Amino acid sequence: MNNTNLVSVIKDGRRQRRRRWMIVNALLVVLACILSFAMLMLGSTIYPVQDVMRSLMGESLNGVSFAVNTIRLPRLVAGLFAGLAFGIAGNTFQTMLRNPLANPDILGITAGSSVAALFCILILHTSNMAVSIASVIAGLITAVLIFVFSKGKSFSVGRLILVGIGIQAMLSAMISYLLMVGAQEDIPTALRWLSGSLNGAQMPALLPMIITVLLCAPIVIVLGKHLSILELGEQSATSLGLNTSLTRLLLILSSVFMVAIATSATGPIAFVAFLSGPIAKRLVGVGYSNVIPAGLVGVNLVLAADLIGQFAFEVRYPVGIITGLLGAPYLLYLLIRMNRKGSL
Amino acid sequence: MYLPKHFTKVLVISLVLLCICMLASLALGSRLVVWDELIAGLFHPEIESYGASVVRERIPRTVFSLFCGAALGISGALMQSVTRNPIADPSILGVNTGAALFVVCGIAFLNISTASHYIWLAIVGAMLTAIFVYGIGSMGRAGATPLKLVLAGAATSAALSSLVSAIMLSRSYVMDQFRFWQVGSVGSANWNAILTFLPFLVIGIVLAIMSASALNALALGDDVATGQGVRTGILRIVAAFAGVILCGAATALAGPIAFVGLLATHVIRLILGPDLRFVIPMSAISGAIILTISDVSGRLIGSPGELEAGVVTAFIGAPLLIVLAIKMKVRSL
Numbered sequence: 001m002n003n004t005n006l007v008s009v010i011k012d013g014r015r016q017r018r019r020r021w022m023i024v025n026a027l028l029v030v031l032a033c034i035l036s037f038a039m040l041m042l043g044s045t046i047y048p049v050q051d052v053m054r055s056l057m058g059e060s061l062n063g064v065s066f067a068v069n070t071i072r073l074p075r076l077v078a079g080l081f082a083g084l085a086f087g088i089a090g091n092t093f094q095t096m097l098r099n100p101l102a103n104p105d106i107l108g109i110t111a112g113s114s115v116a117a118l119f120c121i122l123i124l125h126t127s128n129m130a131v132s133i134a135s136v137i138a139g140l141i142t143a144v145l146i147f148v149f150s151k152g153k154s155f156s157v158g159r160l161i162l163v164g165i166g167i168q169a170m171l172s173a174m175i176s177y178l179l180m181v182g183a184q185e186d187i188p189t190a191l192r193w194l195s196g197s198l199n200g201a202q203m204p205a206l207l208p209m210i211i212t213v214l215l216c217a218p219i220v221i222v223l224g225k226h227l228s229i230l231e232l233g234e235q236s237a238t239s240l241g242l243n244t245s246l247t248r249l250l251l252i253l254s255s256v257f258m259v260a261i262a263t264s265a266t267g268p269i270a271f272v273a274f275l276s277g278p279i280a281k282r283l284v285g286v287g288y289s290n291v292i293p294a295g296l297v298g299v300n301l302v303l304a305a306d307l308i309g310q311f312a313f314e315v316r317y318p319v320g321i322i323t324g325l326l327g328a329p330y331l332l333y334l335l336i337r338m339n340r341k342g343s344l
Numbered sequence: 345m346y347l348p349k350h351f352t353k354v355l356v357i358s359l360v361l362l363c364i365c366m367l368a369s370l371a372l373g374s375r376l377v378v379w380d381e382l383i384a385g386l387f388h389p390e391i392e393s394y395g396a397s398v399v400r401e402r403i404p405r406t407v408f409s410l411f412c413g414a415a416l417g418i419s420g421a422l423m424q425s426v427t428r429n430p431i432a433d434p435s436i437l438g439v440n441t442g443a444a445l446f447v448v449c450g451i452a453f454l455n456i457s458t459a460s461h462y463i464w465l466a467i468v469g470a471m472l473t474a475i476f477v478y479g480i481g482s483m484g485r486a487g488a489t490p491l492k493l494v495l496a497g498a499a500t501s502a503a504l505s506s507l508v509s510a511i512m513l514s515r516s517y518v519m520d521q522f523r524f525w526q527v528g529s530v531g532s533a534n535w536n537a538i539l540t541f542l543p544f545l546v547i548g549i550v551l552a553i554m555s556a557s558a559l560n561a562l563a564l565g566d567d568v569a570t571g572q573g574v575r576t577g578i579l580r581i582v583a584a585f586a587g588v589i590l591c592g593a594a595t596a597l598a599g600p601i602a603f604v605g606l607l608a609t610h611v612i613r614l615i616l617g618p619d620l621r622f623v624i625p626m627s628a629i630s631g632a633i634i635l636t637i638s639d640v641s642g643r644l645i646g647s648p649g650e651l652e653a654g655v656v657t658a659f660i661g662a663p664l665l666i667v668l669a670i671k672m673k674v675r676s677l
Binding site for chain 1 (some may be wrong): 503505510520524661
C-alpha cells in the first residue's frame, strides 16, 4: 500500500467518524425536542401543539398559558439544564480519571452539596439563592478534600474512589441526622428533593443554574479537545504540549460548579452523571469529543425519566427515582464487566 | 498456650474501660445522675426517686448498646477474615442497605411493626446482599480485592437505596417509621428487643469462636488451609453466616450503625496482632466499648436532645477508612 493510499484511508475513516458524530448529535437533539414538547403538552390536561406554541409566543390563552408557561415550562427548563450539567460534568470526571466509576455520584461530591442544601432547607429555612451558594461551596470543599486526601505519594484513581466512599459515608450519616431532626412537615419536601425532582421548579429559582451552565458548559466544550488528549494519560498529554495542570483545574472547577449548582436546583438526580458519558461513548464511538453528546444524552435521560415518573405509574415518582432504578442495574453490569476483564 | 504480647494488660485495661463505659452510660445524659442515685437505681429497687428511675430507664439501653457493639465488632472481624480484606465492614459491603430494604418492604407491604419480625427480614436481607456483593466483588482473576469489594458494596447500596426511596416516597407512614430507624440508634432499646436479640448474639458468638482457629489457617491462603485439613468452603459459609446473623440482627433493632466492625477490629489487630482466637473476643469487647462511648458522647454533644450513635460512629469510622485507603497499595487501574 503506497503512501497516498494510506492517507486517503485515514481521511476516509476520519470523515466517517465525523459523519457519525454529527448524525448522533442531530438525532439526540431531535429526540430532546420531541421530549420537550411532550413535557409541555402532557399533564392533567393534554394541550395540542399549536396551543402550546401560541402560549409560548406570548399569546394569552385561557388556562393553557398558566399551565404551560408557569408550571410546565420551568419544569422543562430545570430538566434541560440539570441534564446538561450532570451529563457534561460526569463525562469530564470519567474521561479525566479514565474510569467510568469515577463520577460525582460515587465520589461523594453530590452528597456534599446535598448536605449543605438540606441543612439550608430543613434547619435554616433560607432562600433558594442561599441554598445554591451553600451547595456549590460544599461541593467544591468536598471535591478538594477528596483530591487532597487521595494524593499520597502517587495519584491513583482506586484510592480516590475509596476516599470518596469514605467521605460519602460521613456525609450520608449527616443526611440521615438532618432528616431525623427536621420538622415533620418539611420531611416530604426534603426527601423528594433528596431523590432528585423537577417538581415545583420556578423560573427565578432556576436562574443561578442557567447562568452557571451557560458559563461553564462552553469552557468544558472548548477544553473538550484537550480532554481526549488527557485521556491518553498524563505523560502523553504533557509531551503533546498540553499544560495539564491548568487544563485539569479548569475542567474540574467548571464540572464541580455545574454538578453542585444543578444539585442545589433539582436535588441529586441519581446516576445521570454516571450514565451519560458511557452511553454517549457507545453512540459516537472513539475519536471525537464526547462532551456534547454526553450533555445531550444527559438531557434526554432526565426528560425521559421525568415523563416516565409522571405518567407511567399510579403514583407520581420524582425523576431521580426513575434514573436510579434504571441506572443501578447498569452500574452493577459495568462493575461485573470490569471485574471480568480484570481492569479494576 | 501462646499468648500475644501485652494480652493480659490489654484484657485488663479493656475490661476496666468497659466498666467505665457502662457506668458512664448509666450516669451521663441530659440529666446527670449522682452516685447515690446510681446505686439506688441499680441495687435498691424499693427506693423511688427521680434519679433512680432515670438509671433504671438507662439500664436496657446500656445493655443493648453493649450487645450491639459486641455483635458488630465480631461481625467485622469475621467478614474481614472471610473476605481476607482489611476494609470489610457490614456497612461498607452494603449489607446494612440490604437489611434496610427488607425492613422497609416489611413495613410497607406486610404491615410489620414489631422488632421480632423486623429481625428475620433484616437477616434475610443482609444475607442476600452479602452473597450478592461478594459474588460481584470476587469475579475476575485477582479475586476479591479491597477496591472491587468496596465498589460492589457501594454500587449495590446505591441500587438498593433507590428501591428504598421508591417504596417509601408514596407511603408517608413508612417514611415516619423509617427515618428514625435509618439513622442508627440504641436509644429505643427495651428488654423485649434485647431478649429477641440474645439468641442471635449467642449463636453468632459460638460459631465465631468455633471457627476462629480455622480462620487463622485461612489467613495463610486457601492452599495452606486445605493442607492443614480445613474445609475452606464450609468454613467460609459458617463464618460468613455468623457474621451476617450478628450484623443483621443488630441492624434490625438499632438501625444501620456503620464502621463499628471496622474500628473495633483494627484497634485490636494493631495492638494484639492477627491471631483471630484473640482478635474475635477482643473485638467484641472493643466493639461494645466503641458503641457505648459513641452513644454516651452523642448524648452529651447533642444535649438536651441527642446525637444518634450511628452518626457518631460514622464520624469516627469514616476517617479510619480514609486513612486505610491512603495507606493501602491500591492498583491504579
